[in-house]
Amino acid sequence: xxxxxxxxxxxxxxxxxxxxxxxxxxxxxxxxxxxxxxxxxxxxxxxxxxxxxxxxxxxxxxxxxxxxxxxxxxxxxxxxxxxxxxxxxxxxxxxxxxxxxxxxxxxxxxxxxxxxxxxxxxxxxxxxxxxxxxxxxxxxxxxxxxxxxxxxxxxxxxxxxxxxxxxxxxxxxxxxxxxxxxxxxxxxxxxxxxxxxxxxxxxxxxxxxxxxxxxxxxxxxxxxxxxxxxxxxxxxxxxxxxxxxxxxxxxxxxxxxxxxxxxxxxxxxxxxxxxxxxxxxxxxxxxxxxxxxxxxxxxxxxxxxxxxxxxxxxxxxxxxxxxxxxxxxxxxxxxxxxxxxxxxxxxxxxxxxxxxxxxxxxxxxxxxxxxxxxxxxxxxxxxxxxxxxxxxxxxxxxxxxxxxxxxxxxxxxxxxxxxxxxxxxxxxxxxxxxxxxxxxxxxxxxxxxxxxxxxxxxxxxxxxxxxxxxxxxxxxxxxxxxxxxxxxxxxxxxxxxxxxxxxxxxxxxxxxxxxxxxxxxxxxxxxxxxxxxxxxxxxxxxxxx
RNA sequence: GCCCCUAUGGUCAAGCGGUUAAGACGUCGCCCUCUCACGGCGGAAUCAAGGGUUCGAUUCCCUUUAGGGGUACCA
Numbered sequence: 001x002x003x004x005x006x007x008x009x010x011x012x013x014x015x016x017x018x019x020x021x022x023x024x025x026x027x028x029x030x031x032x033x034x035x036x037x038x039x040x041x042x043x044x045x046x047x048x049x050x051x052x053x054x055x056x057x058x059x060x061x062x063x064x065x066x067x068x069x070x071x072x073x074x075x076x077x078x079x080x081x082x083x084x085x086x087x088x089x090x091x092x093x094x095x096x097x098x099x100x101x102x103x104x105x106x107x108x109x110x111x112x113x114x115x116x117x118x119x120x121x122x123x124x125x126x127x128x129x130x131x132x133x134x135x136x137x138x139x140x141x142x143x144x145x146x147x148x149x150x151x152x153x154x155x156x157x158x159x160x161x162x163x164x165x166x167x168x169x170x171x172x173x174x175x176x177x178x179x180x181x182x183x184x185x186x187x188x189x190x191x192x193x194x195x196x197x198x199x200x201x202x203x204x205x206x207x208x209x210x211x212x213x214x215x216x217x218x219x220x221x222x223x224x225x226x227x228x229x230x231x232x233x234x235x236x237x238x239x240x241x242x243x244x245x246x247x248x249x250x251x252x253x254x255x256x257x258x259x260x261x262x263x264x265x266x267x268x269x270x271x272x273x274x275x276x277x278x279x280x281x282x283x284x285x286x287x288x289x290x291x292x293x294x295x296x297x298x299x300x301x302x303x304x305x306x307x308x309x310x311x312x313x314x315x316x317x318x319x320x321x322x323x324x325x326x327x328x329x330x331x332x333x334x335x336x337x338x339x340x341x342x343x344x345x346x347x348x349x350x351x352x353x354x355x356x357x358x359x360x361x362x363x364x365x366x367x368x369x370x371x372x373x374x375x376x377x378x379x380x381x382x383x384x385x386x387x388x389x390x391x392x393x394x395x396x397x398x399x400x401x402x403x404x405x406x407x408x409x410x411x412x413x414x415x416x417x418x419x420x421x422x423x424x425x426x427x428x429x430x431x432x433x434x435x436x437x438x439x440x441x442x443x444x445x446x447x448x449x450x451x452x453x454x455x456x457x458x459x460x461x462x463x464x465x466x467x468x469x470x471x472x473x474x475x476x477x478x479x480x481x482x483x484x485x486x487x488x489x490x491x492x493x494x495x496x497x498x499x500x501x502x503x504x505x506x507x508x509x510x511x512x513x514x515x516x517x518x519x520x521x522x523x524x525x526x527x528x529x530x531x532x533x534x535x536x537x538x539x540x541x542x543x544x545x
Numbered sequence: 546g547c548c549c550c551u552a553u554g555g556u557c558a559a560g561c562g563g564u565u566a567a568g569a570c571g572u573c574g575c576c577c578u579c580u581c582a583c584g585g586c587g588g589a590a591u592c593a594a595g596g597g598u599u600c601g602a603u604u605c606c607c608u609u610u611a612g613g614g615g616u617a618c619c620a
Contacts, residue, residue, distance in 0.1 A: 228618040259615040329558050364570050419583045509579035521581035
């Protein structure tokens with residue numbers, strides 16, 4: 001068969017591949033520098049798994065002095081969603097995972113010399129390489145009726161299995177003669193371009209996966225589709241062409257790609273390109289209703305969308321550190337040893353990524369987040385909280401910003417100490433946590449409380465309260481008052497013979513706390529009183545008395 | 546069905562032929578304490594099962610089981 005003729009027949013207008021090869025010369029980078037990329041499909045949101053990959057990519061590029069770029073894989077027209085590219089880019093930026101190169105949202109121009117970074121804008125490039133493969137006799141047109149989605153394929157495969165007992169991997173159209181092809185073309189039949197696989201499934205090839213290590217996989221033998229009949233390449237071909245031309249050195253992708261690796265490798269080989277290194281990452285899972293592990297799913301799990309964490313008000317760094325902890329489990333040890341360093345200083349290693357699919361753990365996330373927040377200053381907390389509230393709780397934002405000093409004072413309670421409180425894990429919790437500070441007391445937690453004693457204590461305390469007291473005199477005063485009312489001021493004495501007392505000083509404090517906050521538990525009441533101020537305190541006492 | 550991946554406490558996991566099997570979260574108890582947190586101390590809890598290989602297996606091999614993924618003109 002005259003493949004040159006065929007190639008011209010199929011792609012009469014395609015440029016020679018050398019045009020592109022010259023346009024996109026090899027990157028000049030220092031030794032060891034890795035070029036990584038995130039290549040999401042713009043389908044409406046950025047998956048938590050994307051953030052996870054992006055982190056690996058970004059850290060690897062930074063560590064080696066390389067480049068991390070963003071490419072949009074919009075080759076499936078059925079699933080495209082408006083603005084999805086923007087969403088993806090903005091999410092990366094907001095998590096401090098901005099790409100160094102590539103697509104930057106619909107507003108900003110792309111950066112880098114290897115664009116376009118949107119696949120649908122690269123059709124000419126794919127055509128050239130498709131034509132090249134035809135010329136080399138490594139690809140052929142297939143005129144079979146195209147299938148529409150998974151059901152069709154399953155049906156066809158099932159039928160094939162029943163008829164022949166096995167699934168034919170080589171496509172019958174690879175045997176079409178030039179005349180037959182010409183005829184079909186002339187009658188206007190659409191064609192898909194398929195790889196004429198030269199692989200032998202009984203042979204294996206050795207590969208090295210950065211995460212899985214050395215492996216042997218079967219050679220590909222499937223005549224996979226290189227160009228769909230609509231002229232757009234599917235993932236496999238676009239991947240090989242783009243990552244070669246763009247100079248990607250490490251492809252980080254989910255483990256779900258691992259089974260198709262041999263096919264991808266064959267495409268690289270056919271193209272005459274050296275394949276990149278691969279890192280197939282574990283997939284983040286969760287436990288479903290039936291107790292089974294399963295992949296985080298966009299439809300069922302809100303946490304599959306990274307925007308969820310922002311909406312809930314988890315600090316971005318906390319989310320990143322949680323992910324990092326999943327990636328390299330020694331991160332935690334490093335973190336405790338280096339409590340003030342940025343996670344960016346952590347010696348991240350792709351090889352240390354485990355191969356188990358981790359379960360997403362909100363409790364752990366909350367813990368990391370609480371630790372992170374506890375180390376922030378009141379100013380920082382205020383800033384981040386206000387930023388969050390401004391978008392997600394406007395009413396609270398108003399309250400918060402109406403009196404900045406007061407808000408900051410509230411947020412500073414038990415904060416500026418060697419052992420700061422760790423009780424806030426996300427911004428959406430704060431309003432409820434401190435509602436008695438911002439909104440007054442709606443209702444009192446009175447179950448199990450002796451109201452007579454409560455009133456008695458509050459009345460007595462009103463008499464002796466002095467807003468000028470420092471903490472020690474403040475407490476001394478409470479003790480004194482407690483004592484005259486018949487409460488124990490010494491815990492041990494109280495424990496030994498509780499019958500001699502009305503209660504102990506802890507109970508007295510509980511009454512005061514109740515009057516001040518409406519709650520039985522709260523941060524330090526001395527600080528709370530200070531922040532509330534003398535007038536407000538009097539008011540609150542009056543309410544209870 | 547076929548192919549691939551994975552398997553250490555409830556969760557995340559160190560480990561890479563000989564260990565009292567780290568650590569973190571959670572959980573439980575105690576201490577500290579004006580409550581709650583924080584902090585400190587301590588406890589309970591793990592090598593999926595069965596075969597090999599070996600002087601010796603959590604570690605290497607096989608089988609089973611379980612879970613995940615793939616088997617698309619989706620990525």
